[in-house]
Amino acid sequence: MRLSRSAKVILGVVTALVFLFIYLPLLLVVVNSFNADRTFGWPPQGFTLEWWGRAFDSPGVREAVVSSLWVAAVSTLISLVLGTLLALALLRYKFFGRDVISLLVILPIALPGIVTGIALNNMFTTILGVSLSMWTVVIAHATFCMVTVFNNVIARLRRMSGGLEEASADLGAGVFTTFRLVTFPQLRSALLAGGLLAFALSFDEIIVTTFTIGAGDTTLPIWILQNLFRPNQAPVVNVVAVVLIVVSIVPIWLAQRLSQDSVGIGATRVKVTEG
Amino acid sequence: MTLQTQHPVPGAPPAAAVPRPKAHRFSALLHRSPNLRLAGLVTAPAGWLVLVYIAALAALLITAFWTVDTFTGKVSTEWTTENVVTVLTDPVYQRITLRTLWIAIAVTLIDLVLALPMAFFIAKVASPRWQKLLVVAVLMPLWASYLVKAYAWRNVLADGGLLEWLGTPVGLESPGYGETAVILTLAYIWLPFMILPIYAGFDRVPDSLLEASGDLGAKPLTTMRLVMFPLLVPSIIAGTIFTFSLSLGDYITAQIVGGTTQMLGTVVYANVGAANNLPFAAAVSLVPIAIITLYLFIVRRSGALNSL
Numbered sequence: 001m002r003l004s005r006s007a008k009v010i011l012g013v014v015t016a017l018v019f020l021f022i023y024l025p026l027l028l029v030v031v032n033s034f035n036a037d038r039t040f041g042w043p044p045q046g047f048t049l050e051w052w053g054r055a056f057d058s059p060g061v062r063e064a065v066v067s068s069l070w071v072a073a074v075s076t077l078i079s080l081v082l083g084t085l086l087a088l089a090l091l092r093y094k095f096f097g098r099d100v101i102s103l104l105v106i107l108p109i110a111l112p113g114i115v116t117g118i119a120l121n122n123m124f125t126t127i128l129g130v131s132l133s134m135w136t137v138v139i140a141h142a143t144f145c146m147v148t149v150f151n152n153v154i155a156r157l158r159r160m161s162g163g164l165e166e167a168s169a170d171l172g173a174g175v176f177t178t179f180r181l182v183t184f185p186q187l188r189s190a191l192l193a194g195g196l197l198a199f200a201l202s203f204d205e206i207i208v209t210t211f212t213i214g215a216g217d218t219t220l221p222i223w224i225l226q227n228l229f230r231p232n233q234a235p236v237v238n239v240v241a242v243v244l245i246v247v248s249i250v251p252i253w254l255a256q257r258l259s260q261d262s263v264g265i266g267a268t269r270v271k272v273t274e275g
Numbered sequence: 276m277t278l279q280t281q282h283p284v285p286g287a288p289p290a291a292a293v294p295r296p297k298a299h300r301f302s303a304l305l306h307r308s309p310n311l312r313l314a315g316l317v318t319a320p321a322g323w324l325v326l327v328y329i330a331a332l333a334a335l336l337i338t339a340f341w342t343v344d345t346f347t348g349k350v351s352t353e354w355t356t357e358n359v360v361t362v363l364t365d366p367v368y369q370r371i372t373l374r375t376l377w378i379a380i381a382v383t384l385i386d387l388v389l390a391l392p393m394a395f396f397i398a399k400v401a402s403p404r405w406q407k408l409l410v411v412a413v414l415m416p417l418w419a420s421y422l423v424k425a426y427a428w429r430n431v432l433a434d435g436g437l438l439e440w441l442g443t444p445v446g447l448e449s450p451g452y453g454e455t456a457v458i459l460t461l462a463y464i465w466l467p468f469m470i471l472p473i474y475a476g477f478d479r480v481p482d483s484l485l486e487a488s489g490d491l492g493a494k495p496l497t498t499m500r501l502v503m504f505p506l507l508v509p510s511i512i513a514g515t516i517f518t519f520s521l522s523l524g525d526y527i528t529a530q531i532v533g534g535t536t537q538m539l540g541t542v543v544y545a546n547v548g549a550a551n552n553l554p555f556a557a558a559v560s561l562v563p564i565a566i567i568t569l570y571l572f573i574v575r576r577s578g579a580l581n582s583l
Contacts, residue, residue, distance in 0.1 A: 011396040025427035041435040082320040089316035104324045112524020114540045119331035174302030204420040241423040
């Protein structure tokens with residue numbers, strides 16, 4: 001198919017406009033974090049570093065960041081273990097219910113967050129009578145973070161031949177030794193990529209979190225939501241939002257560099273073609 | 276790992292002769308029995324998914340048919356279809372359901388219109404170097420916080436905000452906070468979820484096929500319609516599943532830029548929190564679940580579910 005030059009130019013312009021549409025609002029948040037005007041009128045009348053200073057001094061923000069980091073770390077750890085086990089099982093073995101399980105693992109991310117949220121809330125409070133806490137948040141997050149690790153590991157396993165593992169077993173290495181010395185080193189960067197994505201996903205999550213968090217606890221997104229509508233906190237919210245953008249972009253960028261074979265976005269796998 | 280390894284090869288380390296510690300015996304047992312290995316791998320993750328997630332979804336379905344004791348405010352396990360009947364027949368909830376459905380469809384269509392030319396450009400027009408760069412550029416905001424993106428649009432749409440400033444010279448007004456704002460913001464938030472599967476779909480169409488079509492005399496538009504589009508349908512549907520399903524369950528965006536706009540999620544959230552009526556919230560949440568299940572059922576035969 002030979003496209004005319006003008007068709008190519010039009011497509012390029014449309015693409016550029018959509019990218020503008022994607023990045024402009026994010027850029028606006030960054031600019032507004034320095035905007036001296038409390039109501040963020042546009043164009044800004046002056047710039048200030050006051051909000052940044054206030055954000056760093058706020059004990060509420062600091063506490064929220066710490067609990068967000070803790071939740072993300074624990075959920076990532078759980079999903080690393082469960083996601084890897086599941087990927088190994090589904091790719092290396094054929095068994096009854098295999099298709100059902102492969103559908104099950106994407107379900108928590110394919111169904112809207114509100115469904116996952118209220119289902120878990122209902123199970124914890126009504127059925128089990130457990131009071132909500134940071135641990136119920138971790139259980140909820142690990143459930144939907146599993147899929148990012150699973151996707152990255154299974155993509156890597158597909159490219160790996162079983163030959164090295166067979167050789168290792170033939171040479172007398174036990175099952176665990178083979179995993180430690182042969183399988184794991186090949187999976188390492190996929191695990192790092194999947195783990196980083198899981199971490200970012202958990203760190204940012206809001207909908208499921210609002211349904212599973214205890215009354216006195218706050219994660220960073222919960223803190224933002226609580227302070228969003230308070231006029232004198234709004235400038236600080238802007239700063240926190242900028243920090244969140246940066247914090248989530250760094251792991252994505254790293255994950256992208258680590259997993260050259262594929263990028264797991266939720267349940268979609270996109271192959272990045274080699275240049 | 277093959278069966279031959281059960282018999283030590285001559286010259287192999289004499290591991291079998293030495294009395295083995297416990298860990299070795301366990302490892303040998305695992306080595307001999309693939310079923311045991313499989314059980315060891317699959318039990319924990321499958322158990323987690325079933326015990327945590329499937330159990331929770333099942334419990335949700337059951338709770339929808341329970342009720343709340345008006346005096347104690349506790350959930351009582353008396354069976355009733357009242358909640359479900361109210362959700363389906365009360366005009367208020369019918370209106371909210373239709374509005375939510377309309378928002379989800381509008382968001383999906385907007386994202387489709389924006390994603391198609393862009394994905395095509397990235398996959399088939401851009402040079403390989405640019406292609407890589409542009410994919411990363413699409414991916415980055417995908418992971419930027421949902422909340423931050425909704426909040427960014429609150430800034431954009433605000434009184435005296437960026438949109439008003441851009442629009443006033445050309446005679447356009449900012450829609451302000453309301454249903455239009457919800458559609459715009461959700462379309463913005465879920466756009467990467469539409470671009471990526473469609474891009475992957477375009478990328479999978481071999482160039483040779485398009486060249487062949489051109490060589491046989493087809494104009495670009497004909498090639499697109501007869502060659503590219505049929506191959507792309509599963510990817511398009513995969514994209515719509517995300518944008519549709521994610522919009523259908525939203526309530527935070529409605530809260531941030533929606534003004535007084537109520538969506539199904541808003542009702543669910545209000546009944547879990549302030550109104551403290553979990554059975555009713557459960558009944559409302561069955562609506563998006565039913566709609567999505569129906570949608571998945573309809574598109575199942577297109578093969579889209581395999582490209583999820």
